[in-house]
Amino acid sequence: MSPRTAYGLTPGYHGHVYFEGLLVDLDGTLYVGDEPVEGARETIERLEASGLALRYVTNTTRKPRRVVSEHLFSLGFGVGEAEIFTPARAAADLIGDKSCFPLVDVSLLEDLREITLDEARPDYVLIGDLGEGFTYERLNAAFRLLVGGAGLLALQKNRYWRTGTGLSLDAGPFVAALEYASGKSATIVGKPERDFFRLALEDMGLGPHQVAMVGDDVEADVAGAQAAGLRGILVKTGKYRPEAEGTPDLVLESVAGLPEVLGI
Secondary structure, eight states, X not given: OOXXXXXXXXXXXXXXXXXXXXXXXXXXXXXXXXXXXXXXXXXXXHHHHHTOEEEEEOOOOSSOHHHHHHHHHHTTOOOOGGGEEOHHHHHHHHHTTSEEEEESOGGGGGGGTTSEEOSSSOSEEEEOOOGGGOOHHHHHHHHHHHHTTOXXXXXXXXXEEXXXXXXXXXXXXXXXXHHHHHOOOOEEOSTTOHHHHHHHHHHHTOOGGGEEEEESOIIIIIIXXXXXXXXXXXXXXXXXXXXXXXXXXXEESSGGGHHHHHTO
């Protein structure tokens, strides 16, 4: 058995565990708002020095990968754009040469520049997190296109996320509203979908049994990764809530606990 071959974990396990690579969530795991989680920068430096393959997966739908990378650098994390996987990247692959009506923040169009945008007769309505931009007018325009025949794609369906001022609604409630009104079910392209994890694994050149996902969301990060064949490690930072249901393979106080668990 190679020195980093993954084997089974159980919640509360305190020995060393071994993987060839890690998928690491960003907001709520490495940082919250503009503040790094204590010990997170040192942890990433140690993980990188160990030779582990690392990719950073986020469900953010407000920022293009370039801006995500710049934000990480500003916080002391040297993570390049090519190492970051976002729902917009997956959506671009899925839409291909078809068209979409983008119900997304204008900044995200940077990552969708190869897609044909159509506000009249699109193949898809693509919805991300608009925050206060979710006005009646914009939602109603999307609803009419869906009733007219467009399919519904959602970059993610998270219920909420933690901002600097507390928990806030994410895109999920608005996706659910459009599903209910139009009678259509959305195709989700971000976490927790298997294809999203598959893209990152293919880029790493590793199989799911060789990789663990580390994140603060028991649904999107942990359960999503487990459904894709990875191990799921939950950290008690960000949006973590003790009452949230789920069965992580391992629970840590924060990402700072990874080096000890991995024996590096």
